[in-house]
Amino acid sequence: MTLSDTVYERLRADIVQGRFPPLQPLRLEQLKQQYGVGFSPLREALNRLQGERLVVSAAQRGFRVRALSVTEMWDAVESRILVEGEALRRSVEQGGDDWEAGLVAGFHALSLVVKRLGAGADAPALEELERRHREFHAALISACGSAWLLDFAGTLGTETERYRTLALRSATLRRDRDLEAEHKALLDAALERDADRAADLLEEHYRETGQFLEQVLGQGEAAALR
Amino acid sequence: MTLSDTVYERLRADIVQGRFPPLQPLRLEQLKQQYGVGFSPLREALNRLQGERLVVSAAQRGFRVRALSVTEMWDAVESRILVEGEALRRSVEQGGDDWEAGLVAGFHALSLVVKRLGAGADAPALEELERRHREFHAALISACGSAWLLDFAGTLGTETERYRTLALRSATLRRDRDLEAEHKALLDAALERDADRAADLLEEHYRETGQFLEQVLGQGEAAALR
DNA sequence: TAAAGCCATATTTTCGAAATTCTGGACAAA
DNA sequence: TTTGTCCAGAATTTCGAAAATATGGCTTTA
Known part of the structure; x- marks a missing residue:
């Protein structure tokens, strides 16, 4: 299991269980501190979560938790x-x-x-x-x-x-x-x-x-x- | 549009149109040459393609084009x-x-x-x-x-x-x-x-x-x- | 001969720095 | 007042090197 996988699962759980509220920007620097990993595994995890529609991203503007309605x-x-x-x-x-x-x-x-x-x-x-x-x-x-x-x-x-x-x-x-x-x-x-x-x-x-x-x-x- | 997006689209087209055959290993070094980008955008693109079920990956063993049957x-x-x-x-x-x-x-x-x-x-x-x-x-x-x-x-x-x-x-x-x-x-x-x-x-x-x-x-x- | 251990090589994965791009506020011009 | 421009700071994105991990062949041992 790679670091990417670990961080993916943790991020996933944190979003699903609402510890990151909808629309919250997911700032890389902060996540880096929080999970204790570098940029690469973080970005990979976020890209995968985008495929599951748990996060959305805009070019050059980073990632956010997907909205609920x-x-x-x-x-x-x-x-x-x-x-x-x-x-x-x-x-x-x-x-x-x-x-x-x-x-x-x-x-x-x-x-x-x-x-x-x-x-x-x-x-x-x-x-x-x-x-x-x-x-x-x-x-x-x-x-x-x-x-x-x-x-x-x-x-x-x-x-x-x-x-x-x-x-x-x-x-x-x-x-x-x-x-x-x-x-x-x-x-x-x-x-x-x-x-x-x-x-x-x-x-x-x-x-x-x-x-x-x-x-x-x-x-x-x-x-x-x- | 970021480099990741560009490489994502190109890879996607190359897989869908069969220029990378099913099960072909997608070696990062080769893709790096082929698309003229670094590791980061490549891995991000591959992670997103994994979400669309166009590629599969195994830990420490890289990415492959998904099989057909x-x-x-x-x-x-x-x-x-x-x-x-x-x-x-x-x-x-x-x-x-x-x-x-x-x-x-x-x-x-x-x-x-x-x-x-x-x-x-x-x-x-x-x-x-x-x-x-x-x-x-x-x-x-x-x-x-x-x-x-x-x-x-x-x-x-x-x-x-x-x-x-x-x-x-x-x-x-x-x-x-x-x-x-x-x-x-x-x-x-x-x-x-x-x-x-x-x-x-x-x-x-x-x-x-x-x-x-x-x-x-x-x-x-x-x-x-x- | 078969199985196990080991090493060199190839490949993936991760990191931190550097480059690029956006944001918001201050300032100037209309 | 309103609009537009520019700048400093903040954030994302990208790169290449370094670390970690797998692969396949070679040797050794039973």
Whole structure:
């Protein structure tokens, strides 16, 4: 693993988890201090992040964290529904035993951390929740057989993760929403090989999240979107 | 425009048009000579190309041109049908006067170069054809309103372009296929605001191209896929 | 003969200095 | 007052050398 790779991962995490707010200029001199590396690995990492649409750059004017907006959030959510919906359908149709095993394992791991959390949820616990959530959804579509769909799903996943971390800083999940039940229903539909129902549930799941995000972002953290 | 940008575009064109064959190692010293720049802009360009999946890299082992294969080609084609199909539907539903104007203009420009080509087609003429073809398809989906779908469509477009340029070097377009008619039908369906028909035609159009590519790649240029 | 260790060479990766380019404010002219 | 120009400071971009790492052939050993 090169220095570039390390710095890439650290920068990525710092952006996704909102430690660099949207639109913040990423000054090389400062990052050099912060991460303790030279210009070269920094610029390489930033160029790669540009490909994932986490940063933007203008010639001779350096890099900035990409902006967030409610409009853009809905675009990401709807695109995700399209891409992951199709990937899920294919997985349900083509997935083998190992796919099913991965699903069950992923759901169980997610349930455990959800229960453990209960009411109190500090930052590292939320990160763990986010990670297992991501892994469960990755497991759902893992047998789709398309590298491109998985690629796009990954990009959209980190994109929407930016909004989730932003929202969860100011609000806690609505009590009237039973996330565990939504995931359980998704798991059941997948195991029963009901592709249409699974895709519908996934669509519903993501739209709900979108509405939640819109609500929170609209009121509380509007400042963070500028 | 920085040196990085320039070198990025040149490298990109050289890969897409097959002047660097698949799997070819991209040695920095050689590229340095070839493009007359230092290491920094080269590595930045290569890192960005990695994000577009045109090159791959392994730590301490440099960069290579990404491989091509028939399997991967079909994945790209099918993903393209999904993404552009949805984008086209939305464009047909939401597109305004300027969208229609762009469509008609794009189709006309494409027809002109197709007619001018006739039988003889040298390399620069083929590049022009490819450009207008790309622009017509871009115009079709340009009013979809989704930055993400346009982004994915662009990536898949350059990916499939790699296969087209490879195939067109060894084979000429089948005579029994009337590309102009296919495009005309697509244009008509779009202008008549028949989203379903347009999407079906687009799907057909891309699948036909896929079969053509499979045929050519399977026999003639199989060596180029390794 | 086969396997393991080692060295010379080729290549990538990183650094810090130098060159280039932008920004914002002060000053002058209309 | 407004507009335009110029300059100093700040930031990005580029370069070439130095450090770190892989590769392939050679020798040694079992």
